[in-house]
Amino acid sequence: EYRKDLLVNVIFPRQYIDLPVGKIIDSMGLRQLRISETEKFPHVTYFFNGGQPLPYSKEDRIVVPSPRVPTYDLKPEMSALEMTELLKNRLKGMPYDFILLNFANADMVGHTGDIEAAKKAIKTVDYCTRELVNHFTSLGGAVIITADHGNAEEMLNEEDNSINTEHSINPVPFILTGTDISPRVLPYGSLSDVAPTVLQLMGIQQPSEMNGRSLIKMY
Template identity: 35%
Template sequence: HIDHLKALVVQAKAEGVPTVRIHALLDGRDVPETSALEYVVPFEAFLAELSSGGFDARIASGGGRQYITMDRYDANWAMVDKGWHVHVLGEGPQFANATAAVEGLRATHPGTIDQDLPEFVIADNGQPIGTIEDGDSVVFFNFRGDRAIEISRAFEEADFAKFDRVRMPKVTYAGMLQYDGDLKLPARFLVAPPAIRNTMGEWFSQAGIAQFACSETQKFGHVTYFWNGNRSGKFEGETWQEVPSDVVPFEQRPWMKAAEITDAMVAALQSGQYKTLRCNFANGDMVGHTGNFRAATMAIEAVDLALARLLAAVDAAGGVALITADHGNADEMYELDKKTKAPAQNQDGSFKAKTAHTLNPVPLILYDNVSGGQLGLKQTDTAGLSNIAATTANLLGFDKHPDWDESLLTTV
C-alpha cells in the first residue's frame, strides 16, 4: 500500500538518510486506467512537505508498468533493459516533476492509458536527479514476486547477461519480500516468503500421479511457480510446456496463444501419459486489462473456440474437466456508475473503460460426458478456489489432503 511507502520515506528521514528518490511505475491496470495523477499529485505534495531540514525526497523516474521494468516469466527482457536505463542511468525524456511528466506524456500520446505510458526522467537543469550510484541503497517496493524477479536479477547477478547494464552500481539491494525462495532472490528482504506446503501438485506427486501443465509465457508461472506454492522447480511426475507469448500489445492480437495451448493440451491428452492436466488461457485477463471492448470480445471468442477443441479431446480420452477462473476481468469492460449501475461515461460521452479485475463470483463448471449424470457440484456459502484441489482429488479417486478445504463433488 502507498502508506507503506510513505512510512519508508518518513523512517528514512528519521534515520538521517539525506536523500530519497522514488522510481514510480504507473498502474492503470488494477486501478482505473488513467488514475495515475490521483496518486502522483498528493504523493509529490507529501514528499515536498517532508523535504525540510536538509532532507530531500522526490520522484526521480517512472513509466507505465507494461512499458518498462516489470516484465515477468522472461517474456520481454527489453522492458527491463529500458527500465534499467531510466532508473539507474537516468536516460529518457526529462520533466520537472512526475505530475508534469504524466500530463506531458498524455498530451504527446493521446489515448494511452497509464500502464502503457512511456518512460520519464525527472531532471534539474538537464541533470537527472536520481540516477543510482555506488553506495546507494535500493528497496524494491513490491510484495508480489512475479514482476519483481527480473529487475532484482539485474541488480544482484554478477554474471548477468540478459542485456548490457552499461554499469552495475555497487548498491545494497533489498526487496519487501524474498521474491523467489528457491533462488534466494533477493538476498536481503523485509518479509520472508511464505512457506506453502501440501499444494495440489505436491500431493499428487507424492501419490504417483503424472501431471501436465501448460500455458503461454504471460501465464506460465500461474500454472507452475504460483501453482506449486512459489516454487521454481517441478515436483516429480510433472511435465511443463510453455508456449512463447507474442511480444505485441494484447489488444492487437487478442487471440494470443489459445490455439497453441490447445494443441499442446490435446497432444498431451492423446499421449495417455497424464492423469491430470491443467492449463491457463490468458486472453480474458490480459486483453481485459487493456480496456478495449472489441478486443476483449475477440479474446473470449478465441477461448470459446479453444475450449470446444479441448473438450472434444477430453471426451475422446474418457475424461472430465473443470473450467473456472481465478478472478473476473473481461466480464466487466466498463466502469459502472455507483448509483445507477449503468456504464460510466467520460466527459466526451464515451464509456469509461475498466481495466481492473472485477469482484464478481467466478463459475466452476464440471464438464462430464462419461458418468451418465452421476457427478455434480454443490454450491456452499464459502465455495471458492480453495475447494478445487479436493474436488480434483475426488474426481481422480483420491482422498483430499487433511489440510485442504472440502470437495464440492457430489455423486448420485
C-alpha cells in the same frame, strides 16, 4: 512480505503451502502436465506449486511463446489456438493423470480496455475450450473450467461508464464436466474447494491441511 531485507515489521508474513495439490499428485506416482503461454506460465508452475520453482518428479511443463506485440488487443487470440492443438497432439502418445492449462486471453486483453478485442479473445477461448472438452471427454476424462478472478466480464465502470481495466471481484464460474458427471447447478463454492474437488475426481484422499471441501459431495 515481498522482500526479506525490508527493515520493518511485516503485518502479513509470507504463507508457505506445505501440500499443494501438485505435490500430493506427485506423491501418488501420477503424471501431470502444466501448459500455458509465456504470460501465465509462472501461474501454472511456480505459484500453483506453492512457490516451488522446480517441477515435481513426474511433472512435465510446456510453455508456448506469447505473441510479440505491444499490447494484446492487437492479437486477442494470443497463443490459445496453438496451445490447444499442441495439447491435443501431445496426448496421443503421452497420457497424463492431471493437466493444468491456463488461457490468458480474457485477463490480458481485458487489461487493455479494448472491449471489441476482449470479445474476440473470449470467442477464441470459447472455441478452444470446446475443442479440449470434447477431446478429453472422448478419452473418458473429466474437465474443470474455473478462474481465480474476473476481468473481461466487467470492462465498464457502473458509476460513469468509463473503461475499467482492473480485475473484478465477481464470483467466478466452476464448471465440471465429464462422462460420469450429472448436470446440476450448485448454490455456492470457494476457491479453496477446487483442490479437494480435483483430488476426489482422482480418487485421492483430501489431506487435513486443506480446509476446503469437494464440490462433488454436494451433488
